[in-house]
Amino acid sequence: MNGATATLNVTRYSPGQDQIPRSQSYSVPYQRDWVILDALNYIKDHIDGTLSYRWSCRMGVCGSCGMMVNGVPKLTCAAFLRDFYPQEIRVEPLVNFPIIRDLVIDMSDFLDKLKSVKPWIIRKTEKQISEGEYLQTPEELSAYQQFTQCINCMLCYAACPVYGMEPGFLGPAAIALGYRYNQDSRDQGKESRQAVLGSHEGIWQCTFVGECTEVCPKEVDPAAAIQRSKVEITKDWFKSVLLPWGQK
Amino acid sequence: MISPRPDKSMLYYPKMPATWWLRKRSYFLFMLRELSSVFIAIFLVVLLVQIYQLSEGPKSYTAFAQRLGSPGWIIFHAIALLFAIYHSITWFFSTAVVLPLRLGKREIPRNLVAALNIGAWIVVSLVILYLFLSLKG
């Protein structure tokens, strides 16, 4: 070790004590191969055990360690100190969410919204196990595969100014997952999802800023899912209104 | 099953300022893209007013066209043109995201779709120019 240190300015908020969040500065040993999460763990273990944050897998799979790093939503397990060093690094909780404590945000709004799009395969009639599996061609798989990569890390919600201004907005990840099941050839639940996706608080509040796609660590492209849903629902609407044989 | 909820009275609710779009380059460019529609709409109203002059005869129409030669109007149209081109380009890149094109089993790369749109845009513009020149009196 060469004795170099990196400085992290970390948001602290103690419910019941602090009226508003404050920033606390910590110096940690600078290691080239450390990510921000390693630095936070160092603070927790060696400097200040009261610091609270979420993390689990350390490898970009669990989606727990999303935070704002210098104002940009990132998985802290995938953001290296060396990309910021020697500048000071600002670590804040994901924006657009209520703060529970320090870097921990309240995700219950997202969980409710996720559930509302029914992100599971819905069948009108289930096949008997003896009838075998639901087969799918590679093309049918590729229609939705990209959107299955979502790890519910909520970086897209932190990047979305519409969600910031309109907390009722269904939001990028939930819509992308609703779209993912709508595009799945094994699924028959599209109509029961459109009620939520096609509502004002659903796809129509999106103005296609596109930042959700920019920050997504898994290349899910929620912005594309939302705009394609708009096209689909608009086509259905015009068909049902203009064509006499359109389904009413 | 109801998942455990934090006590709402203990949470801190951050507020997003109405000036959020000034805080980040990409947000600012987004707002410029949205506001391009204002300049496009104003231009189309100017065009409509110019066409309306025809009801008073061709002289009134040409007089209006000359009035548009004042520095103020030229500056307005220069700004409107920049916004309109910005709209066109961002629109074509959006189109590539919204309406993916397939060639056989492969999805055509988005930048190529956008480039094809830009090519079509140039052709359409030249056709309009040609028609205008051959129909004008």
Add this chain to the structure above:
Amino acid sequence: MAGKNSSEPFWWGLFSAGGVVAAFLVPIHIILTGFALPLGWISDTGMLYRVWWVKIYLFVLITLPLYHWAHRFYFALNDMGLKVIRKPLAVVCYGGAVAGTVATLWVLISV
């Protein structure tokens, strides 16, 4: 489907049609009307605007981007924090586009 009970697909459909028209057609018209005629690069007495099929083209050119404007401007102002006056804003924006459509129709018929 809830989409059917709301008018949002209708306005969004007009918004995107207007976006396409604006993207492909408007820049060259700004060059013609804003620069070529006023600066004398081209002389024209406007007779072509009286050709019936040109009028149909002009109707599409002028009205659809007005709905594009209405939609974008309404949402942009909402996102800028004006959602407290969302209802009057909607009337001004979408109503403005409808009024513009009527005016366009009237002008094109009368010339």
